Amino acid sequence: MTVAxxxxxxxxxxxxxxxxxxxxxxxxxxxxxxxxxxxxxxGFVVHVLSIGWGCAEYGGWxxxxxxxxxxxxxxxxxxxxxxLLRLYPMPGLAAFLLPLVVISLLPxxxxxxxxxxxxxxxxxxxxxxxxxxxxxxxxxxxxxxxxGVALMYLLLEREVKGKRFGALFSRLGSLDALxxxxxxxxxxxxxxxxxxxxxxxxVAQHVWGKGWTWDAQVFFALVVWVLYFGLVWMRHRGIHxxxxxxxxxxxxxxxxASMIGLKAVPDITQHQGDFTRxxxxx
Amino acid sequence: xxxxxxxxxxxxxxxIAVREQVALSAEQLKEALQALRAAAGVEEAMVLSxxxxxxxxVRSETSEPGRRFFLDRASAAEGHLYEKAHEDAARHLxxxxxxxxxxxxxxxxILGQVKEAYGLASAAQSAGTFVSRLCNRAFATAKRVRxxxxxxxxxxxxxxxxxELVEKIFGDLKGRAVALVGAGKMGALSAxxxxxxxxxxxxxxxxxxxxxxxLAEQVGGTARPWEELVPVLVExxxxxxxxxxxxxxxxxxxxxxxMKARRHRSMCFIDLAVPRNVDPRCADLPDxxxxxxxxxxxxxxxTKSARAGAALRAEAIVEAxxxxxAAEREARAxxxxxxxLRQRAERIARAEAARTLAQVGGRLDEKGRRSVEAMAxxxxxxxxxxxxxxxxxxxxxxxxxxxxxxxxxxxxDGEPIPAGREGAPPDASPRRAARAAPPAPSPSPAPEDR
Numbered sequence: 001m002t003v004a005x006x007x008x009x010x011x012x013x014x015x016x017x018x019x020x021x022x023x024x025x026x027x028x029x030x031x032x033x034x035x036x037x038x039x040x041x042x043g044f045v046v047h048v049l050s051i052g053w054g055c056a057e058y059g060g061w062x063x064x065x066x067x068x069x070x071x072x073x074x075x076x077x078x079x080x081x082x083x084l085l086r087l088y089p090m091p092g093l094a095a096f097l098l099p100l101v102v103i104s105l106l107p108x109x110x111x112x113x114x115x116x117x118x119x120x121x122x123x124x125x126x127x128x129x130x131x132x133x134x135x136x137x138x139x140x141x142x143x144x145x146x147x148g149v150a151l152m153y154l155l156l157e158r159e160v161k162g163k164r165f166g167a168l169f170s171r172l173g174s175l176d177a178l179x180x181x182x183x184x185x186x187x188x189x190x191x192x193x194x195x196x197x198x199x200x201x202x203v204a205q206h207v208w209g210k211g212w213t214w215d216a217q218v219f220f221a222l223v224v225w226v227l228y229f230g231l232v233w234m235r236h237r238g239i240h241x242x243x244x245x246x247x248x249x250x251x252x253x254x255x256x257a258s259m260i261g262l263k264a265v266p267d268i269t270q271h272q273g274d275f276t277r278x279x280x281x282x
Numbered sequence: 283x284x285x286x287x288x289x290x291x292x293x294x295x296x297x298i299a300v301r302e303q304v305a306l307s308a309e310q311l312k313e314a315l316q317a318l319r320a321a322a323g324v325e326e327a328m329v330l331s332x333x334x335x336x337x338x339x340v341r342s343e344t345s346e347p348g349r350r351f352f353l354d355r356a357s358a359a360e361g362h363l364y365e366k367a368h369e370d371a372a373r374h375l376x377x378x379x380x381x382x383x384x385x386x387x388x389x390x391x392i393l394g395q396v397k398e399a400y401g402l403a404s405a406a407q408s409a410g411t412f413v414s415r416l417c418n419r420a421f422a423t424a425k426r427v428r429x430x431x432x433x434x435x436x437x438x439x440x441x442x443x444x445x446e447l448v449e450k451i452f453g454d455l456k457g458r459a460v461a462l463v464g465a466g467k468m469g470a471l472s473a474x475x476x477x478x479x480x481x482x483x484x485x486x487x488x489x490x491x492x493x494x495x496x497l498a499e500q501v502g503g504t505a506r507p508w509e510e511l512v513p514v515l516v517e518x519x520x521x522x523x524x525x526x527x528x529x530x531x532x533x534x535x536x537x538x539x540x541m542k543a544r545r546h547r548s549m550c551f552i553d554l555a556v557p558r559n560v561d562p563r564c565a566d567l568p569d570x571x572x573x574x575x576x577x578x579x580x581x582x583x584x585t586k587s588a589r590a591g592a593a594l595r596a597e598a599i600v601e602a603x604x605x606x607x608a609a610e611r612e613a614r615a616x617x618x619x620x621x622x623l624r625q626r627a628e629r630i631a632r633a634e635a636a637r638t639l640a641q642v643g644g645r646l647d648e649k650g651r652r653s654v655e656a657m658a659x660x661x662x663x664x665x666x667x668x669x670x671x672x673x674x675x676x677x678x679x680x681x682x683x684x685x686x687x688x689x690x691x692x693x694x695d696g697e698p699i700p701a702g703r704e705g706a707p708p709d710a711s712p713r714r715a716a717r718a719a720p721p722a723p724s725p726s727p728a729p730e731d732r
Contacts, residue, residue, distance in 0.1 A: 028429070028430070028432075156450075160447070160450055160451060160571060161565065161571055163573065163577050163580075165581060165584070169450060173453070174449060174450055174451060174452060174453035175450065175451050175452070175548070176451065176452045176453045176548070177453050237545070238545030238546055238547070239546065240546070240547070240548075241546070241548050241568070241569050242568055242569065243546075243568065
């Protein structure tokens with residue numbers, strides 16, 4: 001049932017993306033953007049239902065795997081996008097970002113969500129775990145949006161600098177606005193990622209008995225934090241524009257690679273709900 | 283749509299020397315409109331006077347009042363005048379209002395000027411119901427053209443392009459500085475245009491301190507000595523360069539320390555000089571955007587060709603609106619018969635209801651009396667529904683026989699028609715028409731109006 005509701009939500013997001021892309025191609029049709037906004041809202045609400053149903057069906061287990069985590073990030077990104085579209089009158093944002101949201105739902109849509117059902121073990125039923133998962137998903141969502149905005153910046157910059165005033169020129173906001181938006185998103189993402197690291201350490205202390213381990217996933221989480229911290233620091237030192245956008249894109253690609261890579265290589269990490277190797281880690 | 287005439291001259295037919303002889307100030311226009319209205323045979327009149335055209339629209343049997351308007355003012359106008367009649371005159375007004383006949387196709391001022399001309403004609407009581415409907419249709423056409431085509435998009439002058447580019451890079455220039463390097467006229471124009479983006483200050487750098495001071499006064503900026511070029515470039519966000527120097531003034535070698543000192547904040551150079559003053563290699567530096575005259579001109583040409591394409595679509599809209607307007611006038615021609623028929627029927631219904639009520643009135647309460655009146659009205663409406671529809675259809679298809687037959691059949695010949703309505707039902711926007719149009723100058727019906 002959860003998967004069925006999730007599919008409806010993915011369809012609504014895809015329809016919203018189509019409406020926004022249509023508006024991007026034919027900007028005169030302002031109604032397309034309004035329709036897209038309505039569909040995005042509907043998708044967001046249905047997604048909430050699917051998350052609620054999932055919790056009832058799988059007892060929270062679904063968030064301990066890549067599919068559930070990505071789905072949660074997609075939901076948070078859709079929510080952030082709803083807020084952004086209200087704050088920044090740039091429907092072009094949605095044309096770039098909504099496809100990312102749809103992609104984030106694909107693993108959940110085309111597969112069983114929860115690997116296990118039933119209640120979570122007593123030892124991880126803690127507020128810190130809920131917080132850890134939520135903030136980790138939120139920061140990935142923020143970095144994903146920053147990635148989309150940075151991509152928009154790079155494409156628009158290529159047109160403006162290359163003196164080819166084509167489609168993007170008249171459809172996206174100013175370079176400066178995109179640059180500032182990417183910067184704010186990266187800062188917010190870093191702050192939330194920091195919370196995810198701290199809560200992760202608290203959880204690890206309880207579950208594994210150690211706040212820090214040289215687990216591959218934990219290590220990559222730290223690498224991502226260092227990378228984004230470096231980005232924020234460089235911004236403070238004056239780096240911005242094209243270089244900032246390139247690094248923002250690279251940062252998110254590292255996140256994606258680590259998420260997928262860590263899943264692809266068996267037994268590389270004991271993170272994500274695998275609590276059976278507690279002794280092994282000790 | 284007979285009896286509408288246009289006589290005029292524009293930038294396409296007359297040199298400015300002739301145009302300025304017939305151009306009118308607002309005050310003169312008012313007098314001219316009253317004179318036109320007073321001329322024999324003129325029912326309604328409107329004069330459109332801009333720097334590029336003077337056009338007289340009159341509703342009369344001939345175009346003579348329009349011709350006299352020009353020839354009385356300047357005999358030199360003879361030979362430069364164009365004349366259009368009926369639908370062609372309406373088409374011309376629609377094209378003018380939609381900016382299809384403008385010097386720069388798609389410019390936005392002309393619609394305001396047509397609205398102003400109509401306002402003056404209304405104030406002078408020379409615009410009646412017909413001109414009011416014609417103008418409202420012209421405004422609606424112009425709005426359709428603007429929203430359904432790209433005719434108004436893009437920049438059409440070099441300084442507009444510069445503003446558009448800077449806007450695309452920086453959004454606005456609030457809290458930022460613009461540097462004006464050199465004393466070219468185009469540079470000053472562009473600096474002023476950029477000030478519209480909210481630039482905090484304009485820094486003028488020129489080899490001649492005196493010229494720099496003069497230019498700074500002109501553009502409301504601050505003069506800086508030539509030796510301070512580098513600090514000025516560090517401070518400014520946009521630099522407009524137009525010196526008379528035969529070589530590059532801004533080079534990558536000069537920019538390296540500048541960009542470092544700016545901590546690589548983006549910077550835009552607009553090079554308006556020929557030969558160029560900004561080395562094209564500067565555009566390859568990160569965070570530097572540089573455009574020369576050729577780049578800006580290419581955008582202007584691109585806009586012009588895009589507008590030419592949009593103009594084709596706009597012409598189709600204009601044509602459709604002219605047809606619709608003509609059909610509407612045709613439909614109105616049949617309406618005097620319809621109005622007479624309805625008035626006659628309603629009069630009979632009222633009289634019969636009153637007679638019945640006089641006979642049985644004492645036995646009926648207020649509710650009963652209202653029911654009798656409503657029944658009489660309902661019978662009239664139901665009986666006249668089909669004839670109303672047929673008459674409107676006949677008018678739409680240009681059938682002139684049916685209205686005549688109906689008039690004959692019901693004995694409507696000589697039936698009085700309310701004055702000022704032209705036998706027409708209220709306009710789609712009665713409030714606007716009432717506000718805009720003074721009472722129709724001629725109370726006589728215009729059944730031939732088509």
